Amino acid sequence: MKYTNEQWQMVFTIFCHDCFMFWKREGLSTAKAFEKARMETLSLKHDPFSPKGQEVDTQALSQWEKLYNQQTVDLLYAYEHKNAINELRVCSNCGFPIFYGYYISGSFFCCDKCAVDGAYNGNEERFTKDLEHGDDPRDLMWDEVYWSQWHYPINE
Secondary structure (H helix, E strand, O other), X not given: OOOOHHHHHHXXXXXXXXXXXXXXXXXXXXHHHHHHHHHHHHOXXXXXOOOOXXXXXXXXXXXXXXXXOHHHHHHHHHHHHOOOHHHEOEOOOOOOEOXXXXXXXXXXXXXXXXXXXXXXXXXXXXXXXXXXXXXXXXXXXXXXXXXXXXXXXXXX
16 A cells, blocks of 8 residues: 555654654753654664565655754754754644644644653543543633644744
8 A cells, every 4th residue: 555645744754753763761961862863763674673674765865854854963963062952843742843733731742652651650641631622612621732733843
């Protein structure tokens, strides 16, 4: 089965996130870990999650690179140098730069796992309920728990 562009975007982002987490565990800064993970992602030739995975769709990878570009790396370094990384939209749980993900009561999370672990102490059921209630403007969770997409990682 040939992947859609959306599926490729997910493969690239998950792979980059996994590499980022590896480099963070190795003690690299957020900026350096992201830079290395980004380069590893851009070097992919096949689906990294499947034995003998299909060849990477170079157009999809190029599209992914437009979002996770060198400017993002430079921005991370600049904010890290100023000790102001918290001014960027990075995951509150793992530090990954966020272009799409969850906003939960003032914090940002890059994926379901980070949201559940970081904001709900592993309580996936509570997370799911809060997301459902977040769609109702009459509910207290309105505007406190939602998924969104941003064009720039600066938290303005």
